Amino acid sequence: MASKIGLPIGGLAASLQKAKDALKIQKQIADKLKGLKEKGMKLPGRAAESGPKPLRLDDKGREIDDNGNLIGQEESKTAADSARKASIGAKKHQEEGEGGAAEEAFLDPRMRAAPEARRKRATLEFVQEGRFQKLAQRERMQFTFTEMGGKGGKGSGTRRDRGFVGNANAVPLGSRPAEPQQVAVEWWDAIILRDGKYFSGPGGESPGPSSAEAREIEVIPSKITSYVEHPVPIDPPNEKPEPPPQPLKLTKVERKKLRTQRRQAREKEKQEMIMQGLLEPPKPKVKISNLVRVLGEDATQDPTKIEKEVRRQMQERQQAHDDRNLARKLTPAERRDKKMRKMFDPENGLFMAVFKIKSLKNPQHKYKINVNADQNMLTGCVLTGDTFSLVVIEGCAKSVVRYKKLVLKRMQWDAWIAGEEAPEDMEGNYCKLLWEGTIQSAHFKKFRREVEKSDASARKYLDDFGVGHLWDLGVGEPQNDP
Template sequence: MAMILPMPAALQILMVPLLNQLLWHRGLRLILLWLLVILPFLLSTDGTSSAAGKSGSLSLDALAKAKKALQMQKELSEKLKKIATLSKGSSSDGSGKVQGPAATASDAAAAAAAASVQPPTSSVPAFPGLANITNIEAVKRAQELAAKMGFRQDPEFAPIINCFPGQPPVDAAVPQKPTKAPVLRVDALGREIDEHGNVVNRTKPSNLSTLKVNINKQKKDAFQILKPELEVDPNVNPHFDPRMGINKSKLLRPKRMTFQFVEEGKWSKEAEILRVKSQFGEAGAKERQAKQAQLAKAKGGTDINPNLIEVAERVITKEKPKDPIPEIEWWDAPLLLTGSYADISDDVTIEDKLKREKITIYVEHPRPIEPPAEPAPPPPQPLKLTKKEQKKLRTQRRLAREKDRQEMIRQGLIEPPKPKVKMSNLMKVLGSEATQDPTRLEKEIRSAAAEREQAHIDRNIARKLTPAERREKKERKLFDDPSSVETIVSVYKINDLSHPKTRFKVDVNAHENRLTGCAVICEGINVVVVEGGSKSIKRYGKLMLRRIDWAKAVKEEDEDEDETTDKPVNKCVLVWQGNVARPSFNRFFVHECMTEAAAKKVFADAGVAHYWDLAVNFNDEI
């Protein structure tokens, strides 16, 4: 018996892809689906008649459904009239039957019955109204347009669309039922077998983890990059400069931007190599490097980075052999009479074999030996602060002390100070008490003020230095610490030191500044050498170079003698100043010498004859 398909289903096959292309509005698309799918289904339930001889009259339920469907169809047709794009599709036969408002359920039933009478031409079920080849081509075009526009194909209509006569069937995605889980079969030995009893060989997963380093190495070995050959060798190029340090591999592939850690001394070593090459040439530089390497090897010095030493079997160093056990210990030798343990036994009294005079009531401690270690580094020097910083530091300390005192008063650890009442703030502090007995209060206030003043005077007296302390403070200010080992020497050269006034100043100021040295007066040259601390040397230098007018003292002497001979201008210059390990003179004295040899002997006796040579050979005009 041939399969009977209602006409609306065939119209659905033809119109759904086309209307999906034409109607993008969701509401209109739902209306057309209702018209093409649901309505024909309602009509086909009770209104269709078969060729088996059933009555052609419709039942009451079918008529009610048809009437309701016709009413809904009228409402939908009014909405479809507004769409101008459907006017072209209404010319076809199948579409006119569905979209016409005058269609009835009886017409649909008659058409279905007439279609059912015709025998099918093939095994494919016959669809009324779709035997024309143009309808098939229209359906194919509609499917292609729907596929291009991205519309999803309804899987329920795929087998119906593919069953047109004369067309090859298209594979439809038929949902498959979920397959059952495979059954695990095991033999007597616990091996997995299939349904035929054959052992199934499966590769067991490895439980060992592979390091990322090994994985990367395998990938690198598998994927080897072959560097392309350069068309022209840079060394053959006449304009190529090898000093530019261009590497052929770097030209082919740029270097990755990674961290490049430079070892200490790398650049200085390369600079030294370039300097040697430029000075001695390529061959000379290689010979020099070979000699330096041999010399370093002979000295035992290694220039190898300890971080690059290969880990290998350690060489065991031979230890110094232990000393043999002596016949008698060194601490027992001075106590025994014979100097050996042979005379001592268990049955002999030890006291008879000992030197009694060596045993005393005192405990002899061994001499302490300092361990062989390097001396500790000197402690850091205190930070030198400016006057402004010192003042700021004193203010901060004073504020911190005051804050601590207030905190202790708040905790009750010390007694709070009494209120400082004066005549100016009498009424503010006491208030109404000041008016009750003002005479008594005034007396108390004045006595308290006198006590405060006396306490202030007492504190100043307590802080006042004694004459000895004042003298010591003045000495610390004027002179350096005598315990300091620093000794500064100054050598002065004077053209003329014959004037008694200037000679007195040179001698007395040296004694007052606690300087040692000598002043040697000779015909034509005079040398003054002083030794002492930095403060004393500084003051004495100001006296010799600034305060004394050497030229004026000589002029006064020349006026008294009425000499008209021309003499060089008298002046004093500093020949040399520096530090020495220890002073060479015990005190300051003045020597008058007739010759230069006698003057040099004065310095030679003190071991500083070079001072005289410095002064004689000094030229201040350079």
Template sequence: MTGRKHGLNEGDDKTVKRAKTDSESIEAKRASINARIANLKAKQAAKETGKKDTTDKKDPKSSVADRLARIKERTAELQRKKLEKEKEKEKEKSKEHEKKLPDRQAKKPYVAPVIGLDQEVHPLLLQIKEEQELKKINPYLDTSAVSAKTDEFFDPQVDLPRARRPRALQFNAPGKFIAQAEELRYEAKMEAMRQQMEAEAEAKRAKREIGISVDERKYKVQAPPEVEWWDMPYVQTDEGFQGELKTDAELEQLVTCYIQHPVMIKAPWEAHLPQGPLPLHLTKREQKRIRKQARAEKHKDQQDRIRLGLDPAPPPKVKLTNLISVLSSDSIKDPTSVEMRVRREVEARRLQHEQDNQERKLSREERAQKIADKAERDKQTKGVFTAVFRVESLADDQHRYKVNVNARQLHLTGITLLNPDFNLVVVEGAPKDVLRYKKLMMRRIQWTEAAPIREQDEGVKELPDLSRNKCTLVWEGQLLEQHFKKWTTENTEDQVSAVDLLKRNKVENYWIAAKGVDK
């Protein structure tokens, strides 16, 4: 059949024939290659099955890897057979369709491809493209040909790839995250309460053991050592003390004719003593005589300067008592005016005197700084002194106010430690300031008397029971160094926390001494 019957030229007919012959040759080559590949795979499969049979005889339980390999081979073979069947079906359909047509001219005229745009592609080329696309499909991932019910090599333990389904939108119910947050807060609150209860139980347990841990262990006498430190060089101690001295040769090297004189260590109070000879103290009579001689000498120098003309002569100091003797003629002529003038001069001198005193007077800040400097100077020259007081109760606000304010006014450092068992007051400072504070604590404050309740506090506060309240001096003396840098007030719940707080300043022995004082 030529292409003229279809409305084609001779050149187009030749191209169609050439395309058909090329496609037939390509199809034949492809079929031969597939046949060779199938034969090679069949041989290899036969070899592997033979090997597997031998191994299966030895071991009836095959491994999972072998079973997976057999499944893959089976799927590839089924896929190949499926493609061959589809090709045969398509050929049969095309033949049947050609037989049904009564006349070749009734067919739709075919337009051969011409080089250029807007032209259709030849159906043989389309068929080749479809076959290439089918080959791109991975037979190992395509499970359409594998049936879990009919395949004898199917392993239910192996997960086959499933088709991905689109997930629908899932909206959170209102209040979901708020409920979760509330639940987390509740769990955190319960955990904090549990930890607090455990801490309280631990504190109570430690409080029960405080009598042993604070009092008895501190005063426990340590056993004497087997060898004193000054005898260690002369005793054999390589393998422990055995009561034997070293050899004579070793002792001769240690014992010499020289005598060691240790350096004398000064006592704490000697560091503040004045260096050199002691100052000479004068009596009251001697001090008065020296002041009188100094004033006379100063007046004599002033008179000499006036005589030489270096200083102007001061005006006469007229008073009502010497009015007649100084202004005799004027007082007789006009006594009223002279008296008024004298009174004005006296008042001017008094005002000038008060003004000079006011100028020399220190301000409030300067006076406070002067007192603080004097306290620091006393600490440097006379040393740091301390006093420790035990107060049974500080429930009264007025008592606490006096204890804290007077300590700050006297430039003292220390602590007021409030505790349910008893209260401890520790002060450090110059000797005079500590003595004044001691008089305040032991004499001036009436510990058994509570301050009256104010009108605005009526019905809110009650007077505490201070019938058994008192203040006891635990210890006083001089210190090598100052333990506290400022004055503070701390509140503790038990003895353990009080001792831990005092340990920070290395004065935990104050609590032990205060606890040993009889009530």
């Protein structure tokens, strides 16, 4: 039969043995899968069974897994292993590091600032003597070599206009200046030079201002004037100090309330000292109106004697009151000084007013102008020129206001002495206020009465006191009725 199939007997036996081995391996795999399924483990390639995992507890009520191990112990064991591994790694890193490597093991490298980002400590930087002179000399030399190297074509054009500095080695040897550091023209010299350059020497060289040929420099005489250029004042970089605290302004009711509180505090302190025996208690203030209420039965025993004693006490109190007022009263000289201090307080300011009068021939007008200036303690002068009269007054605000009311409202400038014929130029006479304002200091020491002068001498007279422009102000005013 074997010959009919065409297979040898030995080959058939080997095939049967292989088939048996395969069946045996399949059986082992099936048994293993069956055991895993009984333990509740997930099989590879299959979906997990639906539903929550069953809770397993031991005899003491602690949660265990399928193998009977405590779940908490495994977690603690895992944490302990992690901590142990971390400590071992840190110790190993410390042994491998050098110096402060152990501290850097606990630092986050991302939190470390870059070296260029650190703020430098503010220190004083001292400049050596001659440092800036050397820098300026170097720049002048570069500028000179740039101009000379640009004549050939490389250094010229737009590159040099944009600030291109040429190479000093590219300049021909024959064209090097003897003193290149002195060729650049300073900006303060370029203003007065004729060509904007110093005097050109032989060979196209330009000696500087410190050379021997500097005395032949050509300048523009019209550019040299007597005027001095002053720099623009700049405020210091520091901020201005804050203004001092201003006193709180109180209303009339608030001031009255404060006075009442202070008076009550003094009275309370006085009563406490009387209670402690430090002060003698005051005697009762007996008057005729409260005689019976204060003395009681003593007032009925001898009314005449009691009334006489009460009147004597009343007279003593009145006399003490008058004495205190007399002690506080100022003398006439003190009152005058106080009034002057109030009127001419520097905080209130000093004022000036200038009046132009067409004609000042009426003697009554002269008298009122002079007397009121003295009464209001004003300083100034009255000038009469060829065409008009000028009145200048200086003083406090109150005095200037009074004087203005006098000359602008109260006085009748077109009036004349009663019973006499008025001159022709008195018709349309007027007084006009030319200027008023504050001044820093007084120009006159007293009030100078009318001084008759010509227009030119009147201008010079005021110029001696530093107010000559006031006469020009009157001349520029049109001669007509305001």
